[in-house]
Amino acid sequence: MADLPATPILDRVKLPVDLKGLSDRELRQLADELRAETISAVSVTGGHLGAGLGVVELTVALHAIFNAPRDKIIWDVGHQCYPHKILTGRRDRIRTLRTEGGLSGFTKRSESPYDPFGAAHSSTSISAALGFAVAADLGGDPGDAVAVIGDGSMSAGMAFEAMNNAGHLKKRLFVVLNDNEMSIAPPVGAFSAYLSRMYAGAPFHDLKSAARGVVSLLPGPFQEGARRAKEMIKGMAVGGTLFEELGFTYVGPIDGHDLDQLLPVLRTIHARATGPMLIHVLTKKGKGYAPAENSPDRGHARAKFDVVTGEQKKAPSNAPSYTRVFAESLIKEAEADPRIVAITAAMPDGTGLDLFGARFPKRTFDVGIAEQHAVTFSAGLAAGGMKPFCTIYSTFLQRGYDQVVHDVAIQRLPVRFAIDRAGLVGADGATHAGSFDVAFLANLPGMVVMAAADEAELVHMVATAAAHDDGPIAFRYPRGEGVGVEMPARGVPLEIGKGRMIREGGRIALLSFGTRLSEVLKAAEALAARGITPTVADARFAKPLDRDLILQLARTHEALITIEEGAVGGFGSHVAQLLAHEGVFDRGLKYRSMVLPDSFIDQASPEAMYRVAGMDAPQIEAKVLEVLGVSVVGKRA
Ligand SMILES: Cc1ncc(C[n+]2csc(CCOP(=O)(O)OP(=O)(O)O)c2C)c(N)n1
Ligand SMILES: CC(=O)[C@@H](O)[C@H](O)COP(=O)(O)O
Numbered sequence: 001m002a003d004l005p006a007t008p009i010l011d012r013v014k015l016p017v018d019l020k021g022l023s024d025r026e027l028r029q030l031a032d033e034l035r036a037e038t039i040s041a042v043s044v045t046g047g048h049l050g051a052g053l054g055v056v057e058l059t060v061a062l063h064a065i066f067n068a069p070r071d072k073i074i075w076d077v078g079h080q081c082y083p084h085k086i087l088t089g090r091r092d093r094i095r096t097l098r099t100e101g102g103l104s105g106f107t108k109r110s111e112s113p114y115d116p117f118g119a120a121h122s123s124t125s126i127s128a129a130l131g132f133a134v135a136a137d138l139g140g141d142p143g144d145a146v147a148v149i150g151d152g153s154m155s156a157g158m159a160f161e162a163m164n165n166a167g168h169l170k171k172r173l174f175v176v177l178n179d180n181e182m183s184i185a186p187p188v189g190a191f192s193a194y195l196s197r198m199y200a201g202a203p204f205h206d207l208k209s210a211a212r213g214v215v216s217l218l219p220g221p222f223q224e225g226a227r228r229a230k231e232m233i234k235g236m237a238v239g240g241t242l243f244e245e246l247g248f249t250y251v252g253p254i255d256g257h258d259l260d261q262l263l264p265v266l267r268t269i270h271a272r273a274t275g276p277m278l279i280h281v282l283t284k285k286g287k288g289y290a291p292a293e294n295s296p297d298r299g300h301a302r303a304k305f306d307v308v309t310g311e312q313k314k315a316p317s318n319a320p321s322y323t324r325v326f327a328e329s330l331i332k333e334a335e336a337d338p339r340i341v342a343i344t345a346a347m348p349d350g351t352g353l354d355l356f357g358a359r360f361p362k363r364t365f366d367v368g369i370a371e372q373h374a375v376t377f378s379a380g381l382a383a384g385g386m387k388p389f390c391t392i393y394s395t396f397l398q399r400g401y402d403q404v405v406h407d408v409a410i411q412r413l414p415v416r417f418a419i420d421r422a423g424l425v426g427a428d429g430a431t432h433a434g435s436f437d438v439a440f441l442a443n444l445p446g447m448v449v450m451a452a453a454d455e456a457e458l459v460h461m462v463a464t465a466a467a468h469d470d471g472p473i474a475f476r477y478p479r480g481e482g483v484g485v486e487m488p489a490r491g492v493p494l495e496i497g498k499g500r501m502i503r504e505g506g507r508i509a510l511l512s513f514g515t516r517l518s519e520v521l522k523a524a525e526a527l528a529a530r531g532i533t534p535t536v537a538d539a540r541f542a543k544p545l546d547r548d549l550i551l552q553l554a555r556t557h558e559a560l561i562t563i564e565e566g567a568v569g570g571f572g573s574h575v576a577q578l579l580a581h582e583g584v585f586d587r588g589l590k591y592r593s594m595v596l597p598d599s600f601i602d603q604a605s606p607e608a609m610y611r612v613a614g615m616d617a618p619q620i621e622a623k624v625l626e627v628l629g630v631s632v633v634g635k636r637a
C-alpha cells in the first residue's frame, strides 16, 4: 500500500456523501485509506473481511458516480458492505460491527438511508433493484437502482429469475457482477465455469489495456456522445453473452481494482444507459491484505486478528463443535453404508461436509448457492435409492421450503435433513437465526423432527437418520461447541418418537427440546437450593411426540414447562395441542412454553441473545417460581 499523505481524505468525507469534487487521483487515495480502515476495524471486531476488501475500489467508484442515497446501491448478501458503511456516515461506529447494540454485519434499512435494502441471504439484490427501478418509474421513490452481486450469488435461481424479469421489463437498471472466482469456498458449477471462460481466452492485461485504450479515446471526462459511449462498451465486451441473451447490455470484464477502468466505464453507462446493464468486474477477494489473499477462503470471515501477522484470536475449547461431531458421525455411518451421500449448498466448510468430501469425494455434492435445488436434488437421490443427507443451515433451509413440502414430504421420500446453526447464532444476527425450522417442519405430515440436547445425542441422531427409511427426517443442532459430554464410539439409532427422562422430581416438570437442556439443568440446580426439585426430561422429538412421556409428566405434576430454541408454533405448540386434545388442561395442569419471542433479535453473543429471549437458566428458574406461585425475596439478577 502506498504511503498516505498527512491529511486523510477519508476524514473529509461527510454526509451527504459527495465524492464528486475529488479527482481520480484523490479517489485512488481514498480507496487506499478505506482499505486500511476496513482491515483495522475487522481486526477489532472480527467479521467478513475478504469480500469487503475486494470491493473497496468498486465502493469508491459507485459512490463517486451515483448519487446515494437517492440512487439505491444494493449489496447482495451484504457481507462486503463494511467499506460502504465507513463511507456512509458509520465510520465512528465501525468498531462496533456485529456486537450487541452495534452496527449490523450486513446492510440494514433501519441503520441508514444508504442501505436501501437489507440483506444477508444471497441473490436477492437484482430482484430488489428491479423493484426500486419499477417503483421509480411509477412515480415512487426516484433514483437509479444498482445491484452489486458476487459470482457465487449470481449462480442462484433467484438471480436468474430476476434477470429474466429485468430483461423483459427493459427498465434502466445496473447490475454489477463482482467476479472474484470465489464463493465462501471455491465456486462450483457450470455457470462459474462459464464466467471463467468469458475471459479465459483474453489475457487480463490485454483487456485492461483495451479498456485504457478506449478510455484514452475519450476527449474529456463526460463530453463523449452516444456514439463514443457505445464504442467503449463494444470495446470492452467479449462477444455475445448469456446476459445479452437475457436482454442486458453487457460491459466487461474490467479490472475492479483499477479506478482508471471503473470510473470511465461507470461514468459512461451512467450517462447513457436506457435499459438493463450488466457490468462484469473482476476482483480479488481479500485484495490488499496478504493474510487474507493467501488464505484458502481469501479471508471470507475472521475472528479478531493481529493486523501485522494476520493471526486470529480464538478462545480455546475442549468440547468439539457440533458441526465436526456431525461430520465425523456421518463419515462413520457412510463407511458402513455406501448408499449415504451428502449435499451442501455452497457451505462445505460451515457444514463439515469438507471433511466428508475429503473421505468420500464422489458421494459429496456442493450444488452452489441453491438451497431449493439442494432439497429437490436430495429428493431425487432418495427416490433413486440413495440415502441423502441434505445438510443446510436452518436459516438457509427457509429458501427451500416449498421443495421440502412438495418434493420431499408429500412423496414421503427419506431425505435426511441435517440442520446446522439451529437457534440463535450470535454475531450474524436476526437474518441468520435458526428460529423457524421446528415450526415449519413439524407441521408437515410424516416428517420426523429431532433436536440434539448435546453432542453425544447428535451422534445418535445421525445414526437414527441413517437408519430411518420410512419418510423424511430432520435433526437440528446449534452453532459452536458442545457441552463436553462423554462421546459414544458409534451412534445407536433412537426409537422414533421416544424421549428420555433426565432426572425425576416433583411438582413441576421441565421438558426440554434441544440444547437448552444444559440451562434447564442449571435452573434445576438453583431451584433445588430453594427446596424445589423439578423433573427434567429431554423430548428428543418434536414429531412424533412422545405421548406417553408427556402425558405421564402432565398427570404426575402440578405444572409442565416446555423449553426450545425456536419460535412459536414449534415443539411447545405441538405439546399444547396434545394436552388440549387429551383434556389435560380441564384437569387443571399449569402449562407454559418457553419459545423465542415474537421479535427479531439483533446481533450479540448467543448467550446475550438468549438472555434477551428470556431463555437462560435464571429466567427458566424465574418462570418455574412464577408458575408455582412462589414469591421470591431478594430476586436474582
Ligand atoms: C441463501 C444463502 N445461502 C448461503 C449463504 C452463505 N453465503 C454467504 S456469502 C456466500 C458466498 C457468496 O459468494 P459471492 O456472491 O461470490 O461473494 P464473495 O464472498 O465472493 O464476495 C455464501 C455461500 C447465504 N448468505 N445465503
Ligand atoms: C455471510 C454468510 O452468510 C456466511 O458467511 C455466514 O456468516 C457464515 O456463518 P457461520 O460463521 O456460522 O458459518
Ligand SMILES: [Mg+2]
Pocket: 150, 151, 152, 153, 178, 179, 180, 181, 182, 183
Ligand atoms: Mg465471489
